[in-house]
Amino acid sequence: MAELVLDEAALRERVEQDSLRLFLAHLRGTIVALAVLIAGMVLAWQDYAPLRWRLAWAAGAMGACLAQGWVGWRLERATDFAAAMRRWLPWLHASVLMSSVVWGLVPWMVSQGEAAELPLLLACAFNVTIVFAGAHAPGMPGLVLSLSLPASVLGTLTVASRSGHVLHALACGLLFGLVSLYGWRMQVAIRNTLVARRSAEALGEALRAQQQLVHEAERERALLLERQRLMRDMHDGVGSTLIAMLRLSESGGASAPAMAELLRSAIEDLRLTIDSLEPMEHDLATLLATLRTRVGRRLEAAGLTLEWAVADMPPLPWLEPTQALQVLRLVQEAVTNVIKHARAQTLSVSARPDGDALEVCIADDGCGFDPGAATAGRGLASMRQRAQALGAALCWHGEPGQGTRVSLRLPLRPSASA
Template sequence: MQQAVRVNPHLLRRWLGDHPRSAALAFWASLALALALLVVLYRQPLPLQQGCIAQIHDVARASLVALPLARTARGPGETLLLQHRFAWRLQALQRPALYIGEATPYFDLQVNARHLTPNVDLDAAPRRDLAPHLYALPPDILSAGDNLLSLRVPVARSLSETRVGMLCIGDYDVLLSLYKAEWWRRVGLPKACLCLFLVMAGVVFALRRIHANAPLYRCYLLCIALMSCRSVYLVVGDMPGGPANWRVVSDVSIILLIYAMYRLIAALWNIRLRHWSVAWLLAASLLQLTALWSNWTLEFPLANLLLWLSVAGTAGLVLAHSRASAPHVPALEKHCLRWAMLFAVACGALEAVTYRLDAGWRLIWLYPLGTALLAVTLGFLLTRRAILGATLLMHARQSLGRDLDQTLLHCAEQADAVWQTLSSRVAGRERERVLLDIDAGFGARMAEVVQQLRRELPHSRLQVDIQRALLDLRLMIDAMELELASLAAAFAILQQRLQPALFAAGIAAQWEVAVTQGRRIEDRRRLMELFRCMEELLSNVIQHSAAAHVWIDARSDGEWLQIRVADDGCGMRDGQPRGRGLDNVRARLARMGGSVDCRSRPQFDGTCIALSLRRL
């Protein structure tokens, strides 16, 4: 009977883990629990019933206004002057203090005509102080009768919105706990998030230096930069350029972050970006930026709320589209990123919804926390993928090595040939890399020298010599190309290199080298020597023959290859001084076991030079 009611915990755990409804329930329950816990921990304590000012006198309007208040300049810059009279009983408190939860962009505070902020000049500086303040009042500043508190706050469109939050007068120790909690919400947590962004950027930048998947890491670093803009705006007080511009940068970064996240997810999950999805996302971002740029969202709170709710909705649609487009993604990555993105979107939405509520219900600066968690999640996924990639590559190399060893054991007679082939292939790749580095460095520098000579010494022969040296360097690199297997391909590269010089000299070249189609290259050094011989002969045609046409044809006679270079120029006259070009060609062909035959009939049919050599 006991065995009939016994439940295997492993089977129950497996059933709960594999059941789709259970997984969805756990996902949404954990997200709701995290948000509820955040609201409970982050919610500001209720204002103190005694000592906190509910209404304050607006001197300009000669009326009482409720706190907290928000005001946006509709005309020229002005100063908001708020005053409050309060009675004070001596020795009522051991340490009297004044707490200001918020007075932005900045303020000048006086109690009984004594400045508590002597370093603040309302006419100077663009700055926006978002932090709370706690001032210990000296015993001699308060009188036994009537006391006057004066608070001046600038109201100007260039300084963004003016806000005055909670004002409390009471015992220093009681107000200190309120100040610390509010400081952590407004300053401490954004600073911690900013430090976290810097750490994650350093980690991913190190991964980018190690791995070659640069686009993915660039997208992540762009997202980190956009996430940091909001934290910088909240933390930094002195803002060059004006707080309004910094607020625009902060708000624009939130909108642009959605598109950057879309690109990052597409690169991370290898999602093909469709034109219609990119188009609607850019259109939505453009509309939101237009509404933000018009500044009317500051004047109408409901419009501002709708704007940021539309931004949150756009982020949710991007997440849904990315999730639907990536069925191949591992479940761990998909659930982690989905949870973090929903948490970040919910944090931003809660901040926007509660921004205009009373101080006890305002969930301010939740956006940096949400984006910080999202940055950590993305950094974890990138680091995990990099580690898995390195581990997979290590196992693949080990497996390949074991397979190669087993194969060579079964065919020991071919082991030397296999190792020789692999070694030559690796050496060839390294040789090719070194030569390409030489061409990219030395070759590019010499090309700049030629351009400078053309400007400063247009008739100098030095530029021709440098161009020939560069051509020789590039032909040498071409000859070492491993993919260059046939002689026909070699002649195609040779024609590609030499044809521009022939065309610039006004010489029409005709290449007849189809017979080399089936001949393979066996010795790279012999091919390099042949390239140099052909370059020497065609350079002589350009410089000395005054020809209008040149013919290059190749013939095959068994193992022998015959190449003929003929022109219709002036030929070589008897007694005319000759250079060393033709002698160099003869010397090169002699080292390869070949020969050179030169025939020239001046003033008739130009020069014909035939090269004969064994197969390459």
């Protein structure tokens, strides 16, 4: 799996863009509120400053607001926000700085009137409120400093310029400093939170991409394994039968019944392979039911009566297509032996739970045979090998003239040998 690497510089650039977008969204509503506030303050200062000063201040304040609005408008309309941000962000800082200077002149203008001590302190307190409100606005630490520093310095110097107000100036400077520091720290915390969130989102996207790659790799691997299994099953089943037919034909000893039997065997094995691919949810009863439909006609043609007794059974978690095909071949081999050799009238197939296993029995009422004398047979050896591959137990019970009973015990849990 590829190592996940996050570009810290790109991440912080995205966070800066997000912060600026939040500031611009906040600025649209703030400009209207500031315009109303500026008009109200011009009327409220009529007892403390001449009209020309008030109008000049209002013009500067509105000019700074319009400059911020214009820069924000250019940024929001830009198709490439990152490139526009690098170009217009200095101008936005300049307009915010100009606005802060204009608001910082409020205490100085009020201090020019007579008996203006109380209005001066109220103007400074009002500027502290403006700075505090600006510090809470979504933005960036640099914008908070551009807003707070000029207003704080001008307000503090104005109070300090009045004789006998040194302590007031120190208190005012301390208050401005605390509010500015608070705003800066809060913006840094917001930025770090956004960086952490963006980092988590980027990591989540990378993990999802890696997980998708893993799922695709697992799917490809599963398809490859299934192809290999099908190729192996076709080679061992249909392929071996076709090779036998080819050799028989080339040797010149092929008779029509022998060729028909080999063809029938190849077709049945192909059908078993297809049946093993059907979704059965690890249900042995469903698997056996598919075999019943396949061998029904052969039994009828052979004059055999089928007795079917399959009980409800728990699922076999290990019964995948590969194992299902082995089970089908085992049962089919036992049924084929009955048809070919038993000379029976009735074939009985039963399945039931038996302790920690499921037992499948194929019994007939035919001529029977001696299992001890038939252990060297190729068919029985093949059946033993299949049972061993499944981790199952396979045994025969039969006596001459008493019929034969083949028992297959499939464990509920896969064994270590399987």
